[in-house]
Amino acid sequence: MATTNQTLIFLAFFTITSSLCFAFDPSPLQDFCVADLNSQVFVNGFVCKNPTTVTAEDFFLSGFDKPGNTMNLLGSNVTPATIGQMPGLNTLGISFVRIDYAPGGINPPHTHPRASEILVVVEGTLYVGFVTSNLVTSNPNNTFYSKVLHPGDVFVFPQGLVHFQFNYGHSNAVAFAALNSQNPGVAIIANNAFGPKPPISDIVLAKAFQLSKEAVDILQARPWPTN
Template identity: 70%
Template structure:
């Protein structure tokens, strides 16, 4: 009996220990400002010497200005993540502003490292996300000014301005560097291109359609 109890206890310790390491570790200091000129590669960024840290490392200016929406999507995402604010390193948050012209779309995409919470400041947006491919269920909603919507981490989602005027939204993300995989860009605009045999079979269309899609310009938003 004692041997069995010992085994169960050790198994419990192994499971709980693995769970402890299943997410990003908590910061072990007040801040770790990213040293963007370091040649050392780590999961994130090397910390700048605290002696050289300044207030500007935690500052970003520009989210008061509309993004340039003169692109095929009619939208623009202005990012404020660790690339723009070195002081976000290890803190697990970031922010974006999204501008839309009427009919503008932030196309279907995912954030592999972050959940997103979006608030509409101006205009009306139709938004939604799709669950993982056990059932591919769409959760969608029309948002007006002041409305908030959450997009779970890693799920494909979109925002579309179907109103008559420009729209503006801000979104917080639960990562200093959430990453963005825009589905159309990744599938049809990869370099080198994915074989048209593969894509034709995956999408159940002809290779001619795939070739036409791959020949399009796939802008990054």
């Protein structure tokens, strides 16, 4: 009898932990839950608007045919369609971006803490890649996967892993990407390390990046733009 109970407990635990491992944004429990972006109530997501006030505009966004402004330090521009631009995405677990790259432009190494990303190139040539974590027992190192993409090529970046896209061509490049979160978030590695307010101790950064304290001070004094 004890063995049976232990087996049931194990199966219950396995079921719960397995579902958590594959969970992303919460699944919707109704047709839609259009976000009330003006609500002062804090929940995991956004409060629903009254369905009687919902219109087609809540599910609509235009402008993705227009190139973004790449006249910045990165030479790139991300045009998002996330919960902030489309209230109708609330609880649906999806979002979308357009990324424009000037020649030599980069979408710098960054992560999306809440989403995987699948990217398709529609114009130009991109060098893309991502780095694994070091938790694989058979390969404790960080492995780098990269590819040169041309129009029509598709590449996927797993959730939470550091990745980038770089336009090393002589013409503009354009890509579109879908992400499996209404609010995937973005953490740009350089910005997070050298640009937060208040700053991280330069002693900590010097030790972590194996740099001199003076080099860290120079980096912390630089502007760290987002695109």
